Amino acid sequence: MHPEQPAEQVRVDKVEQVIAEHLTTTELAHAKAKAELSSVERNYVQNARINTLEVDDRMETNAEVQQQKQLVAKNVADEEILNRQLTTLKQLKKSPYFGRIDILETGESQAETLYIGTASLVDDHQNFLIYDWRAPISSIYYNGTLGQVEYETPGGIQSAELKKKRQFTIVNGQITNMFDTNETVGDEILQSVLGQQSDEYMRNIVATIQREQNDIIRDTKHDLLLVQGVAGSGKTSAILQRIAFLLYHSRTSLVADQIILFSPNRLFSHYISEVLPSLGERNMRQLTLAEFLSQRFQGLQVESLFERYERKESLSLGNQALQAKKEAAAFMSELEKYVNALTSSKLCFTDILLDGHVFFSKEEIYETFASLPAAMKITHRFLETKNLLIKRLKHRINQEAQSEAVLEQVDSLSDAKYRKYLGTKRRGAFQEVAAEVEYIAKQIVKERFAVIYDAIYNNHFIDIYEQYAAFLTTHLPEAAATFNQNLEYHRLALEDAAPLLYLRDLITGEGQNNTIAHLFIDEVQDYSSAQLIYLKHVFPKANLTLLGDGEQALFNPLMQAQTMLTKLATSLDAKKPRLIALNKSYRSTSEITNFMKALLPDGDKVIAFSRPGPKPKLIFTQNAAESLASLKKEVTLRLTDSKQVALITKNLAESKYLYEQLHRDFNTHLLTDGDRALPSGLIILPIYLAKGLEFDNVISYDVSASNYPDEESIGILYTICSRAMHNLTLITNGPVAPILKKVAPHLYTSQHTFKLS
Numbered sequence: 098m099h100p101e102q103p104a105e106q107v108r109v110d111k112v113e114q115v116i117a118e119h120l121t122t123t124e125l126a127h128a129k130a131k132a133e134l135s136s137v138e139r140n141y142v143q144n145a146r147i148n149t150l151e152v153d154d155r156m157e158t159n160a161e162v163q164q165q166k167q168l169v170a171k172n173v174a175d176e177e178i179l180n181r182q183l184t185t186l187k188q189l190k191k192s193p194y195f196g197r198i199d200i201l202e203t204g205e206s207q208a209e210t211l212y213i214g215t216a217s218l219v220d221d222h223q224n225f226l227i228y229d230w231r232a233p234i235s236s237i238y239y240n241g242t243l244g245q246v247e248y249e250t251p252g253g254i255q256s257a258e259l260k261k262k263r264q265f266t267i268v269n270g271q272i273t274n275m276f277d278t279n280e281t282v283g284d285e286i287l288q289s290v291l292g293q294q295s296d297e298y299m300r301n302i303v304a305t306i307q308r309e310q311n312d313i314i315r316d317t318k319h320d321l322l323l324v325q326g327v328a329g330s331g332k333t334s335a336i337l338q339r340i341a342f343l344l345y346h347s348r349t350s351l352v353a354d355q356i357i358l359f360s361p362n363r364l365f366s367h368y369i370s371e372v373l374p375s376l377g378e379r380n381m382r383q384l385t386l387a388e389f390l391s392q393r394f395q396g397l398q399v400e401s402l403f404e405r406y407e408r409k410e411s412l413s414l415g416n417q418a419l420q421a422k423k424e425a426a427a428f429m430s431e432l433e434k435y436v437n438a439l440t441s442s443k444l445c446f447t448d449i450l451l452d453g454h455v456f457f458s459k460e461e462i463y464e465t466f467a468s469l470p471a472a473m474k475i476t477h478r479f480l481e482t483k484n485l486l487i488k489r490l491k492h493r494i495n496q497e498a499q500s501e502a503v504l505e506q507v508d509s510l511s512d513a514k515y516r517k518y519l520g521t522k523r524r525g526a527f528q529e530v531a532a533e534v535e536y537i538a539k540q541i542v543k544e545r546f547a548v549i550y551d552a553i554y555n556n557h558f559i560d561i562y563e564q565y566a567a568f569l570t571t572h573l574p575e576a577a578a579t580f581n582q583n584l585e586y587h588r589l590a591l592e593d594a595a596p597l598l599y600l601r602d603l604i605t606g607e608g609q610n611n612t613i614a615h616l617f618i619d620e621v622q623d624y625s626s627a628q629l630i631y632l633k634h635v636f637p638k639a640n641l642t643l644l645g646d647g648e649q650a651l652f653n654p655l656m657q658a659q660t661m662l663t664k665l666a667t668s669l670d671a672k673k674p675r676l677i678a679l680n681k682s683y684r685s686t687s688e689i690t691n692f693m694k695a696l697l698p699d700g701d702k703v704i705a706f707s708r709p710g711p712k713p714k715l716i717f718t719q720n721a722a723e724s725l726a727s728l729k730k731e732v733t734l735r736l737t738d739s740k741q742v743a744l745i746t747k748n749l750a751e752s753k754y755l756y757e758q759l760h761r762d763f764n765t766h767l768l769t770d771g772d773r774a775l776p777s778g779l780i781i782l783p784i785y786l787a788k789g790l791e792f793d794n795v796i797s798y799d800v801s802a803s804n805y806p807d808e809e810s811i812g813i814l815y816t817i818c819s820r821a822m823h824n825l826t827l828i829t830n831g832p833v834a835p836i837l838k839k840v841a842p843h844l845y846t847s848q849h850t851f852k853l854s
């Protein structure tokens with residue numbers, strides 16, 4: 098035991114006491130706020146009701162209702178703040194802090210002791226008992242080794258001498274581990290954290306953030322941050338901490354809703370959903386690319402990344418080349434040029450119909466557009482056309498409202514219908530009966546013409562699909578027929594989605610969201626340049642944090658990090674790009690990491706974190722029956738001391754086949770794109786659904802030469818192996834994949850189901 102542990106425990110106890118006191122007062126305040134909120138809400142409902150009943154008091158009650166509404170909003174906010182404080186205090190109570198630094202500021206004679214935890218805590222005299230890990234001074238804990246250190250404050254760079262750095266593990270108020278260290282954050286605590294079993298949810302890494310991860314977390318100077326990190330290097334962990342940091346750093350100007358994270362799949366979204374709440378912050382918005390696209394293409398089946406991956410296997414070389422062209426930045430530039438040069442006669446306007454009859458003909462729309470000055474930007478001309486159409490629609494409504502037919506309709510309305518059309522207006526509020534009739538007549542026509550208004554508002558008077566097909570015909574003629582054919586079946590290939598949306602936005606001038614301040618994209622190596630350009634276009638104000646591992650490229654060719662940064666900075670028009678590389682892998686035991694790095698051509702750059710475990714196991718079998726038998730044995734073995742085993746396959750067909758073979762023997766789950774949570778037992782999933790996840794035990798079935806024949810398979814095999822934290826088993830049916838042959842035999846244990854000659 099550390100000699101100072103008893104003294105430190107006394108301090109923990111004292112801090113706990115303060116936390117308990119804060120908890121009591123906050124609980125009281127929270128209960129009061131809750132009661133106040135429900136009373137204000139009750140009042141609001143009553144007042145709102147009065148408003149609709151009492152005619153004379155209308156103005157007065159309206160103002161009152163507004164006031165009440167504001168009061169409700171304020172009370173909701175107050176209650177939320179107190180609720181969050183309560184959650185934070187409860188978390189602090191279990192483990193108030195994890196670090197201590199003693200620093201001597203320049204010019205001072207006595208060192209100051211600071212304790213660092215997930216949130217700040219002050220006593221009644223405003224002395225800091227705990228500093229938030231995101232406070233400027235806390236960066237010393239993550240960055241500094243003993244001696245002279247610097248840290249950034251809003252007022253500039255400060256320097257100090259770091260005299261002592263201490264780490265704690267505190268569980269339920271008791272110090273279970275504590276030691277002094279000179280390293281950034283010492284190995285010992287990290288060792289024990291990483292040795293734990295996997296969990297349904299990712300944990301925060303606040304107590305053990307490493308120096309280079311800290312760089313990512315605290316960067317506020319760059320508009321494009323590209324993190325290239327090897328598998329398991331903490332990219333995802335670091336960005337979640339970064340989001341928490343940004344929310345703290347810009348707390349007056351940034352809220353969680355202004356941050357979007359694109360995640361690789363829904364399982365991943367679920368897996369990371371607890372990290373920010375555990376740091377006392379609200380979750381950012383999370384989306385998968387498929388979700389983003391399907392919201393924008395209603396009525397069309399947009400191919401998902403996974404379907405594209407499955408399709409790639411059957412794609413001819415010619416079609417692969419076409420696909421690559423559509424995914425390149427150059428294709429998006431072509432589109433821009435095409436739109437800039439579009440003349441009115443080339444725009445694919447379409448009739449607006451009402452009940453099958455032409456209401457606004459495409460000729461009329463075309464003439465409207467053409468009548469506007471050609472020097473005007475296309476987006477302005479388009480908007481102006483829209484305004485003119487709406488004006489004409491209003492005119493038609495007025496005309497139609499005076500028609501005999503409509504006036505007759507007004508006469509024959511039932512009382513209930515009449516009241517419905519009156520809406521918030523009151524009977525008798527009009528000076529003349531005729532005015533009231535006219536009003537009702539207009540309401541009737543408006544209702545009938547609502548589809549026209551919607552069509553104009555939603556830009557349905559231009560056929561963007563036809564426009565895109567026209568673009569393809571002139572710029573990539575080989576691709577036009579397939580696009581049209583897909584469309585007939587209401588399908589859209591993934592590579593057409595971003596260019597199509599871009600084309601639409603470039604013409605209509607719509608589709609942008611200026612409120613998003615930060616856009617995070619995980620597994621960026623799986624995105625095409627065209628998709629990234631489109632996302633940047635949609636979120637023009639957002640700073641970008643892109644995380645990737647070129648080696649885990651399932652969908653795109655491998656690319657060097659620096660090349661990728663240069664390419665991205667140009668195509669995304671970044672002013673201050675920065676590349677950060679993470680080369681240390683934390684997820685797996687050193688045996689697994691050393692094995693998987695041997696798969697890579699430049700695997701030397703991967704550094705294994707020194708956490709020992711069994712070597713990966715390679716089981717050689719000669720036929721399907723033997724390999725299935727070995728697989729069953731291995732699953733049984735793993736399930737004896739673990740609650741979950743992941744069987745990760747190359748594709749869906751393989752997953753389905755194995756499910757058929759195994760579900761009678763084990764509690765087996767075949768995971769699909771729609772799954773959100775990971776059950777226990779044997780789970781079978783194709784690699785693209787396992788992206789970003791980790792498992793105690795991973796088995797890869799059929800790593801034979803016929804399944805992984807060439808260098809292109811490296812990314813897939815590497816990604817599968819790197820999902821394993823503690824145990825990795827590979828089974829080959831027949832000759833092993835050539836990539837695995839290159840791995841030095843001392844890096845794994847082999848097992849044969851047949852006699853070696």
Ligand SMILES: Nc1ncnc2c1ncn2[C@@H]1O[C@H](COP(=O)(O)OP(=O)(O)OP(=O)(O)O)[C@@H](O)[C@H]1O
Pocket residue numbers: 287290291300302305306307310326327328329330331332333334335646683684788789790791819
């Ligand atoms: N500083 C750290 N302290 C504790 N655990 C860490 C740290 N960095 C990473 N880890 C752990 O290592 C594992 C891998 O981290 P993470 O999933 O963030 O890596 P990644 O680079 O996104 O991985 P991949 O690209 O392979 O999906 C996680 O279990 C994470 O908790």
